[in-house]
Amino acid sequence: xxxxxxxxxxxxxxxxxxxxxxxxxxxxxxxxxxxxxxxxxxxxxxxxxxxxxxxxxxxxxxxxxxxxxxxxxxxxxxxxxxxxxxxxxxxxxxxxxxxxxxxxxxxxxxxxxxxxxxxxxxxxxxxxxxxxxxxxxxxxxxxxxxxxxxxxxxxxxxxxxxxxxxxxxxxxxxxxxxxxxxxxxxxxxxxxxxxxxxxx
Amino acid sequence: xxxxxxxxxxxxxxxxxxxxxxxxxxxxxxxxxxxxxxxxxxxxxxxxxxxxxxxxxxxxxxxxxxxxxxxxxxxxxxxxxxxxxxxxxxxxxxxxxxxxxxxxxxxxxxxxxxxxxxxxxxxxxxxxxxxxxxxxxxxxxxxxxxxxxxxxxxxxxxxxxxxxxxxxxxxxxxxxxxxxxxxxxxxxxxxxxxxxxxxx
DNA sequence: TCGTTATGATACACTGTGTATCGTAACTGG
DNA sequence: CCAGTTACGATACACAGTGTATCATAACGA
Numbered sequence: 001x002x003x004x005x006x007x008x009x010x011x012x013x014x015x016x017x018x019x020x021x022x023x024x025x026x027x028x029x030x031x032x033x034x035x036x037x038x039x040x041x042x043x044x045x046x047x048x049x050x051x052x053x054x055x056x057x058x059x060x061x062x063x064x065x066x067x068x069x070x071x072x073x074x075x076x077x078x079x080x081x082x083x084x085x086x087x088x089x090x091x092x093x094x095x096x097x098x099x100x101x102x103x104x105x106x107x108x109x110x111x112x113x114x115x116x117x118x119x120x121x122x123x124x125x126x127x128x129x130x131x132x133x134x135x136x137x138x139x140x141x142x143x144x145x146x147x148x149x150x151x152x153x154x155x156x157x158x159x160x161x162x163x164x165x166x167x168x169x170x171x172x173x174x175x176x177x178x179x180x181x182x183x184x185x186x187x188x189x190x191x192x193x194x195x196x197x198x199x200x
Numbered sequence: 201x202x203x204x205x206x207x208x209x210x211x212x213x214x215x216x217x218x219x220x221x222x223x224x225x226x227x228x229x230x231x232x233x234x235x236x237x238x239x240x241x242x243x244x245x246x247x248x249x250x251x252x253x254x255x256x257x258x259x260x261x262x263x264x265x266x267x268x269x270x271x272x273x274x275x276x277x278x279x280x281x282x283x284x285x286x287x288x289x290x291x292x293x294x295x296x297x298x299x300x301x302x303x304x305x306x307x308x309x310x311x312x313x314x315x316x317x318x319x320x321x322x323x324x325x326x327x328x329x330x331x332x333x334x335x336x337x338x339x340x341x342x343x344x345x346x347x348x349x350x351x352x353x354x355x356x357x358x359x360x361x362x363x364x365x366x367x368x369x370x371x372x373x374x375x376x377x378x379x380x381x382x383x384x385x386x387x388x389x390x391x392x393x394x395x396x397x398x399x400x
Numbered sequence: 401t402c403g404t405t406a407t408g409a410t411a412c413a414c415t416g417t418g419t420a421t422c423g424t425a426a427c428t429g430g
Numbered sequence: 431c432c433a434g435t436t437a438c439g440a441t442a443c444a445c446a447g448t449g450t451a452t453c454a455t456a457a458c459g460a
Contacts, residue, residue, distance in 0.1 A: 008458065010406050035447065042390055046408040051449065113313050138364035146377060149353050150346070157345050164338040169392025173385065177346060181381040185373065192369030209427060211435055235416065246439040251418065 015053055017043035019064050027105035031061070031114055061111055065118035068106055071099075072119065073126060084177040090171030096155060097167045107152065108159035116152045123148050138194045144184050150178045215253055217243035219264050227305035231261070231314055263313055265318035268306055271299075272319065273326060285379040290371030296355060297367045307352065308359035316352045321346050338394045343382050350378045 001180070021043035023032045036057055040047045054060040075095045079088035096103045106115045127144060136144075151174060158170050165173075221243035225234045240247045254260040275295045279288035288348055296303045306315045327344060328336070336344075351374060358370050365373075 006407070010457065014407080036449090037447075048409080048450085049407060052406075056448080061306075113317070117313070138361060140355075142361075142365070142373065143377075145357050146350070146354060150350055153349050154342070154346060155355075157342055161338065161342075164394040165342070166392040169361050169390045172390040173342065173391075176390075177381050178377075181377050185376050190369045190372040190376075192366040194364040208437070210425095214437080235418075236418090248419085248440080249438060252437075256417080 001164055011053075014045055014049060015063075017045055018050065018053060019067070022060050022111075023102060023105050026061075026064075026109040026111040026115075027101075028110065028119075030110040031057075034110070040045050051188055058114070061114055064106065065115045065149065066122060068102065068115070069119045069122045085183070086172060086175045089179060090124070090168055091160075091173040093155075093167040093171040093174070094149075096159070100159075100162075103155070104159045108156045112156055116149070116156065119152060120145070120148050139186070139189050143186060147178055147182055154178070211253075214243075214245055214249060215263075217245055218250065218253060218260055220263055220266070222260050222311075223302060223305050226261075226264075226309040226311040226315075227301075228310065231257075232308070232312040257313070259310075261314055262318050264306065265315045266322060268302065268315070269319045269322045273323065285383070286372060286375045289375040289379060290368055291373040292351075293355075293358075293367040293374070295363075296359070301361075303355070304359045308356045312356055316349070316356065319352060320348050321344070339386070339389050343386060347378055347382055354378070 017040060021039050024032070024042060025039060033172050034057070036050050037047055039057070040050045050060075051055070054063065076088075076092060082088060106112070107119075109115075124144065154170070154174055154177075158165060218239060221239045222234070224242060225239060234257070236250050237247055239257070239260070240250045250260075254263065259319055276288075276292060279291050282288060306312070307319075309315075324344065353372070354377075358365060
């Protein structure tokens with residue numbers, strides 16, 4: 001199994017330049033207004049070269065979102081194990097604030113919808129893999145979907161209104177509007193769901 | 201002020217055909233795969249005729265979303281005045297279930313992201329206009345944003361999983377994960393927000 | 401240093417958009 | 431019912447963006 005032995009320096013350089021260019025442009029214009037030619041130009045790379053690395057615009061954006069999501073999850077994972085949800089939410093907001101430019105460009109920028117969708121997709125896949133396997137109850141699946149998409153939405157709003165709410169308050173809002181209510185729902189689920197629900 | 205005296209019957213017919221065609225196609229394919237030519241063809245209308253009514257694809261979709269939002273708000277408004285949040289949430293889900301095809305096509309379909317964004321936009325504008333005026337506190341604005349987008353997101357998930365959760369359970373989930381937590385947040389706001397917060 | 405490989409530049413076919421034009425058909429007001 | 435108005439269908443067109451192909455050149459790794 002000869003995995004990644006050594007990647008050509010030019011490839012690494014070009015890919016990084018393209019990712020950076022896409023991130024830059026995403027903070028300036030909506031995704032549909034970003035042409036592949038513009039990305040290549042900003043990256044200082046030939047137009048045709050783009051397609052030697054990514055099939056299309058979305059593939060590059062997915063790669064960018066993928067890297068962001070990895071850092072995101074790496075940061076969040078240890079927080080989920082602890083029981084103090086408020087501290088966890090505040091840590092997340094502090095982390096976002098510490099790496100403001102990239103989060104503002106990608107989560108709240110012109111490609112925010114696509115990036116958040118990709119982050120949601122990857123997070124769901126990661127969690128499903130971390131658990132036993134995929135077959136969750138409907139409630140578990142819905143709760144996970146709601147938590148992730150709500151947090152990303154709230155962060156997107158916050159990143160467009162940083163001057164109005166500080167990180168600590170934002171953490172408290174996330175904890176009180178998302179994390180705690182969802183915990184209560186899991187402890188005492190409603191009826192009318194598919195079988196396989198609570199394992200009380 | 202000569203408003204709408206009488207609209208040419210052909211115009212009404214063509215617009216309705218285009219809206220219906222867009223709705224149909226949105227339930228079958230992602231928005232970027234829906235061409236204006238396909239919409240015109242499905243509507244039984246000439247290609248050039250499309251542009252006599254809408255500037256582009258998004259304008260038609262906005263019109264469709266606008267009509268859906270009107271019906272939506274008309275349905276929800278009376279429920280907001282009542283204090284029983286659970287009953288209100290269940291009514292909303294029952295309403296969606298009663299008009300399943302159009303909601304599934306537009307909220308959960310291939311143009312779901314765009315439609316939900318447009319519904320959010322219009323709802324925010326409507327509420328801002330209904331209140332005194334625009335200048336709300338940061339908390340109010342964030343809460344409203346969160347409530348509307350969360351509900352639309354939850355409905356989108358539900359419309360893709362109708363067989364797993366019934367309308368009553370879905371209403372309870374919305375009430376417990378969105379409405380009630382937000383009410384508690386408004387009654388006891390966190391610190392760290394811009395001035396103009398609670399009017400206690 | 402030498403063979404390999406990524407890159408730049410350029411040309412090309414293709415698809416979708418939006419505009420312009422003109423003869424025809426349908427509607428409205430009288 | 432009729433005459434003027436107006437929307438429609440069809441077609442041609444310019445334009446922009448995508449994705450592919452080709453080839454000489456430069457940069458890389460061993």
